[in-house]
Amino acid sequence: MEEFQKGRGAQINISNRFLENSHEDRDDFLNYCAAEGDEPHDTRTSIIETFPKTIVNKVTSPDVGMNFSLNPYQGCEHGCIYCYARNSHEYWGFSAGKDFEQKILVKRNAVALLEKKLSSKSWKAEPIVVSGNTDCYQPVEKKLEITRNLLKTFLKYRHPVGMITKNSLVLRDLDILKELAADNLVHINISITSLQEHTRRILEPRTASIPKRLKTVETLSNNGIPVSVMMAPIIPSINNHEIMPLVKEIAERGALGVGYTIVRLNGAIGEIFTDWVRKALPERADKVLHQIEQIHGGSLNDSRFGVRMKGEGEFADQVKQQFKIARKLYLGDRSSKPLNCELHEQYKTGQMKLF
Known part of the structure; x- marks a missing residue:
């Protein structure tokens, strides 16, 4: 088995289910690269510009806690091995x-x-979640x-x-x-999957x-910005033992709430995760995979709404x-207020209506 490659989550590129053709690296090619001291593939991050026609997406899944989402980036350099968004990369012709x-x-x-969306006469204010799919603060955002400019627009x-x-x-x-928080216009969820750095490094490199x-x-809390934490996903034999200490820690930091999901390896992620866990945690791999199957009725994934x-x-x-x-x-009884949807109509033109 190949050695675990540090610094990235996925250890392989698997075939795209939407493409007719696929390719694999032959041993003679890999041996040649090794003899020449070359890398068989370019490991640098590529930035590809796109110009979509719309940016606000209606969320039809009934169990994700949002009705509209916005994602300025597709793909994510964070490299979280469990990320459900990996499957969406296949629609662009790439591997998950x-x-x-x-x-x-x-x-x-x-x-x-x-x-254009927010100034439309037909649009009625409803919370839009930035990063429903991939992280809006991944490295390229710096x-x-x-x-930042999206936030300026929400404020405007x-x-x-x-x-x-x-x-x-x-x-x-x-x-x-x-400024957004002053009018109850923002709520932030910080994703924290573990309190252990060594776990974070292999899960979310x-x-x-x-x-x-x-x-x-x-x-964020000290500055009056409502913040909660998502412990997602819970992965058996990797981070499930950290629930109590993690919630205690974030409570002490001022978090208003905590949410969670349990890992599900849908689509291409099953193969990617299985390969990863056998390389990253070989002594625990079978136990982790079997426990995930027990959660989802004998499979690595369950797609039923409300259960998945x-x-x-x-x-x-x-x-x-x-x-x-x-x-x-x-x-205790901490909670966050529903976001304010009442101000927007007065600012449809980008400035407050006087009459």
Whole structure:
């Protein structure tokens, strides 16, 4: 078996199910590259510009907790091995494996499209979640600032926005977030899957460190910005033992709530994750995979709405009970208010209507 490659999540590029042809690396080619001291593939990140026709997507799945989402980037350099968004990369002609974290599509006209949407006479304000699919604060955002300009647009039109990220880069935009929070127009979810750095490094190799993410929760809270945490996904024999200490830690940092999902390996992710766990955690691989199957009725995935995110069986019930106890013990009656949808109509033209 090949050695585990550090610094990336997926260890392989698997065939795209939508393409008629596929390719594989022959041993003679790999041996030649090794003899010549060459890499068989370019491992650098490629940035590919795109110009979609729309940017706000209607979410039809009834169990994801949002009605509209916006994603300025497709693909994600963070490289989280379990990411459900990997499958969407196949629609662009790429692999859900290494391609997902090395070929990043940038929606260059995202800000203009959002402004067009928010200024439309037919649009009625409803929270739009940025990063429902891929992280809006992945590394390329530091240079391009598309997410920052999206936030400026939400502020200009006084429109409610939710955000999901696992990158401390969100603190760069603290100035805009504070203005949005003053009118109850923003809520942020920080994704924290583990308190252990060694776990984070193999699960989510290019994300912000755990100390940085915890500090991000604390800083947002201290600045009056509603922030919750998503412990997603829970993976048997990898991070399920951390539920209680993690909820205690985020409560002390000012989080208003915590949510979770249980891992499900839908589509191409099953093969990608299986290959990864056998290389990253060979001594635990069989146990992890068998426990995931037990959660999903003998399969690595269950696509049924209402069940797919939480699983079934003894393990799923234990996780559910642990979160129930942790919330009661550490978060008490904390909660966040529904976002303000009342201001937007007055700002449809980009400035407040006087009459």
